[in-house]
Amino acid sequence: SQQGEEDPQALSIQEGENATMNCSYKTSINNLQWYRQNSGRGLVHLILIRSNEREKHSGRLRVTLDTSKKSSSLLITASRAADTASYFCATDDTGTASKLTFGTGTRLQVTL
């Protein structure tokens, strides 16, 4: 079963604007990871945030994690047309044999 639910399912913004995607999950986790998938391509790892971390930055990406609410957000600042892709959160669950459980994904469209 799908672990994470992502919100919104689709997001359309203009270049230069910020994009925020949210992810909720259900169980205890070791870490939460965000991936990007361009159309017709594989998944590219963006950032990993551990369960004892609350916020992490990488370039234009900012990820937050609230384990009490079982939620995470991914913020992409100053978006570019090249950021157009699907974004997935994935949880590395405690008590499970080494797997990532993916959310439903957010389709981001950045227009010029």
Place this chain on the structure above:
Amino acid sequence: DTAVSQTPKYLVTQMGNDKSIKCEQNLGHDTMYWYKQDSKKFLKIMFSYNNKELIINETVPNRFSPKSPDKAHLNLHINSLELGDSAVYFCASRRQGSPSGNTIYFGEGSWLTVV
């Protein structure tokens, strides 16, 4: 220098056929996976191998048989293909051992179409 490579990238085949998808990783990882992505983009784990040993089998039909000849390879063989098997299959790998977990690296996917 692709870290996780899988072949073929595209595969169109008739119902009832048997086909294989191969995967190799050159990252020195000890754990490999097969994930399936359906037409709605849902990604679901199928199998996980650690040091050539099967550790996850997520209620996948036994027409699907993974084989790991060594730690760097995890192949997926599918017997008697059905229309519903049409999907994108992703191979992935990672290094175990870190209590807080490590990044999983994905291949580019194999697009399987059963007609």
